[in-house]
Amino acid sequence: MSKPWILGLTGGIGSGKTAVAQHFIDLGVHLVDADHAARWVVEPGRPALDRIAEHFGQEVLLPDGQLDRAALRGRIFQNPEERRWLEGLLHPLIGQEILAHLGRAESPYAILVSPLLVESGQHRLAQRVLVVDAPEHLQLARTIQRDHVTEEQVHAILQVQAKREERLRHADDVIVNDRDLSWLKAEVERLHHFYLTLRGGQP
Template identity: 65%
Template sequence: MTSSNIFIIGLTGGIGSGKSAAAARFAEAHGIHVVDADIKSRVVVEPGRPALHQIADRFGDAVLQEDGSLNRAVLREHVFQYPNERRWLEQLLHPLIREETVNDLASAESPYALLVSPLLVESGQYQMTRRVLVVDVPEALQIARTTLRDKVPEEQVRAILQAQARREERLRHADDVITNDRDLAALHHQVDQLHQFYLTLSTGAKQ
């Protein structure tokens, strides 16, 4: 748990599951404070940050853009080919991401806060939360959505899926599940119902 007494819901799901769409609904329709670990992962490698120097020292200038910022696509392609390199990168970045995340969550003023992370289970971030919400979709739909959205080959999407927790493992940690195999209206309906439930839980926790 964080040092704050804020009621934290962890939101996760595999690539292409619709995590961002669910989080956006919580934020825009209900005013919930959302902390996105993916965004924090970009912050900790911004130019001038120590982590970027360490990454460039290890992988060379090929992982840098002309302006000195991180070329995330090149780095991602490299580390997914070499599991040892991916583990090194995770050991460097996860503590930094956690610190940024904890500080942001502590500033929440909504009745509860949402921690959005694709690696909520794998990184142990779920231990910071009171409940885990999984956005679940069939793997074939994840692949179809991601190849369309990111314009990347199916093989690359499958490599990312391999690096993420298995669907069964995520569901094993889930307290709540959104099934996102229909349209956006169906997703919003499920979010709206969960919001009312989380309001009740967070209010009860403060009494």
């Protein structure tokens, strides 16, 4: 059997990429979530967590030895240098974790879903990129409703994520998710059937 090719799936906050990812899973496609990989590499007992505690101090750990994400976020959010140090440590480890999980795929193609696919350079792991896009007013409304956050907080996240133009520049395929869920599912199915005809992610 030929090795599955990799589809990178991304989209801004509130674009609907989680719903798209779930529908691909329902269709039997092997999917790896970069956010999950990012959590796995900092689990207790993994070398990354020791390095983080060494660098930032024990106050970034919870009493049970898990990473205190809120405390760590607080340390790096206002400090670009510390954020770069952390990214330099974690990105290669997350990349290895992702490749190991993608390597277990048995579907004709596998999906790497990552909110920071473009920014982190993870798009280089993929042969093809699908961007889920949505008008900003919909991104705001969905995220505020889902996460119970303020408009300011959503704007702050949008600032950190790649600009829409940058994401779309890397896209081979785009779903503009501004309709209902049944339309979205139909779009995913249409793309899935197209992807099954591809070898190595290209027509």
